[in-house]
């Protein structure tokens with residue numbers, strides 16, 4: 001399982017060129033390092049501004065920022081999240097729900113916890129306890145799940161280890177005109193194949 005911090009817009013009405021604009025913002029803030037390929041997609045090492053704009057919650061950050069120089073070793077370690085790096089998803093046509101295996105969000109109607117609920121095609125989540133359906137963002141995820149059309153991922157970050165800084169969030173919110181949230185999920189690599197991406 002690969003640990004990651006997911007930053008995501010909380011609104012669904014988003015500019016079509018969002019991934020490009022997010023990449024531009026990361027570049028502007030000196031957050032992007034060298035680009036490298038993993039399984040046919042481009043990922044990015046962290047740049048010199050990284051420690052200014054991502055807050056670490058422990059003491060001195062213990063997170064490897066260096067990648068192996070051999071391409072095969074780098075791709076393998078990237079899949080496992082053994083060093084910290086960026087991945088941007090495409091802008092999906094419909095919201096996607098991503099969550100940690102331990103996610104048990106609370107239903108907004110009855111407040112009971114439901115283990116790994118499923119997203120219905122209409123963007124709602126059904127509560128088996130009370131029978132209500134509610135929009136996925138209304139559930140209380142406790143930062144172990146997120147429903148969004150785009151994700152800016154920081155791989156190699158475990159739950160609660162780091163948070164996006166205020167300037168980064170403000171920059172992202174400036175692009176989309178909506179609030180951004182973040183969550184921590186562990187997911188298997190490679191990710192399930194993505195027919196829209």
Ligand SMILES: [Zn+2]
Pocket residue numbers: 107108109110111112127128129130131132
């Ligand atoms: Zn319920």
